[in-house]
Amino acid sequence: MPRKCGSCGVKNAILKRPKTGDALCKECFYWAFEEEIHHTVLQAKLFSPGETVAIGASGGKDSTVLAHTMKVLNERHNYGLKLILLSVDEGITGYRDDSLETVKRNQQQYDLPLTIVSYEELYGWTMDAIVKQIGLKNNCTFCGVFRRQALDRGAMMLGADKIVTGHNADDIAETVIMNVLRGDIARLRRCTAITTGTDGYLPRCKPFKYTYEKEIVMYAYFKKLDYFSTECIYSPNAYRGFARAYIKDLEKIRPSAIIDIIHSGESMQVKKEVRMPTQTTCTRCHYISSNEVCKACVMLEGLNKGRPRLGIGKIHKERRKWDEELAAQGKLQTVDGGGTDSGNVQVADGETESSAGNEQRTCSGVCSGVC
Amino acid sequence: MPLPLIIEFSGGAELLCGNVKKHNVELPEQKDKWQVRTLLPWIRDNLVQERPELFMQGDTVRPGILVLINEADWELMGELDYELEENDRIVFISTLHGG
Structure with missing residues (x-):
């Protein structure tokens, strides 16, 4: 027999919370889930009234739940935000075109305006065309670098003040582990920040920083939110895959491991003597960069000049x-x-x-x- | 007496089962009561069509796949020890797909 809810004590519990171990009923779970995110928003002072916030929307579970939750909290707590959905069309036939259909349904379900920016219009290259050039190795590097800029450019076009993305606690713990394994001290220091990009481009926030993937998926399931769950046809993304499986194995043994890893990342101090890459702006596109010419411009140059490997690995x-x-x-x-x-x-x-x-x-x- | 059950896959887990989300199945009669522990290998052998290692790891589901028994988190229902009843609805949701 299911247990009673540990909060209201009336209804049957439907979920064991990974973070706290509490058993909650549906209604108490919804409340706890939403209000914890509200708490994160307040604690980190993510937004100010009157701001326009672009929600990076892929049609996947995280961004779908993010759009829903942002709308709920904006209304419930009078954030006074203007919310817009912003999607990036990477030009991947059979994957992104389908997931964009989901975003278009979300637009109607949540009654939020939607803008789609495409790699093709921004860079003159679709991912399909890039993969034709470079094959299935390193293609995710192109996609990642281009997507980051595409979201920024789209959001600026819309006059947004901030971007929010659906990165959840599991994602951040994975990134911490990946940066430890790579010995990437600069990224290790940055990757747990709830807001990034305050030093140049649009600030980016992660309201789900402390939200477990399990709860996001359960929330979407019980609320019957419409999301798209096919894996990208080009993405083996092996490295993140290993980190992901490792994090999930840890969670199985001790669910708090995820929050603990994030906490360790946050507590990381780098000695003052350690030389860090300094951030500057790209001399070509003026996007923020740690080199004279940013990664996206180098990659584009390579593609356009038939030397696609120019932007990968050791430049x-x-x-x-x-x-x-x-x-x-x-x-x-x-x-x-x-x-x-x-x-x-x-x-x-x-x-x-x-x-x-x-x-x-x-x-x-x-x-x-x-x- | 065979045991009728409803098994569902979502969140990408359905891709392991020929992209079919809902399966009405009947488990064959056996001496001991059917538990989730014995159901999992049965699903692996009878419903999963490809990459069974993405469904099971050791004697349980692969971490990252959520399990619901009659709309409740299996962690509240005894996980592998849960004894299946007629017409139980078991849902497997992958959390490992796209964000």
Whole structure:
């Protein structure tokens, strides 16, 4: 027999809360779920009255529940926010086109305006076209970098003051673990912040920072919210997959592990002597960047010039190879008096390869750090 | 007497079962009472069509799949020890799909 609700003591409990272990009935669960998010919003002073807030909406469970909850709380607690749904169309046939249909239904169900920005209009490339170029390795890197900018650009177009995303506690714990494993101290320090991007672009907030995935899914299930749950056709995303499975295994043993990992991430202190990448703005698109030219611009350049690997992994390696090829072509031009048909370029390529090899062997630290 | 049950998959878990969400099934008669513990391998062998390792891990469901027994969290119902009754409705929801 099911237990009675630990809060009202009247109805049967339907859910054991992972964070607290409390057994609650449907109504008490809804209340606790919503009010905890309200508490997070207040504690972190996420919003001010009169602001326009763009909700990053993918049609998946997290953003669907986020749109619903934001609307409920905005009305219940008079946040005075203007809420808009903002979706990014990555151009993935059979995946994003279907999930965008879900967002369009959400628009009507929640009576919120919807704007869709596409990779194609912003960058001139759909993910389908990018995958054709680069295959199924590293494609998620392109998508991630482009999506981040696309949301910002869409939100600015709409005159939004802030963006909210559906990242939940499980996601953040995964990210903490991933950054520990990668030894990425800069991201490790940033990844638990509830609001990011305050130093340049639009602030981004995560109202679900302390909300467990289990509760989001249960909330959506009991409220019969309409969401889309197909995996992206291009996304093996193996690295996050491992972190995800690990977090879920931990949760099974001790549900508070998720909050504990987030707490550890928050408590992380980095010694002052540790040199951190400084953030600046991209000289091409003026988007926030830790390099002179931002990742998205480098990636786009690579795609447009038929060198898609330019934006992946060690940029300088690919860049150097390319520069040398160009230099070799230049050399060729002076020799041949301008003729650069493909046969000549092939020869030049071969030369470059061997000379690069020589260079690597002979370099003794005078090559401005590319070796 | 066979035991009739309703088994449902959602949140992406249905993809393991030929994209069919609702299954009306009858468990064959057996000496001991059917429990969730014995139901899971039965589902794996009879309903799951691909990648059974995404459904079960060890003797239980893969972490990240939520289980509801008659609309209540299975963690309140004894999990694997729950004894199945006629026409029980068991729902499996994957939380591992897209956000």
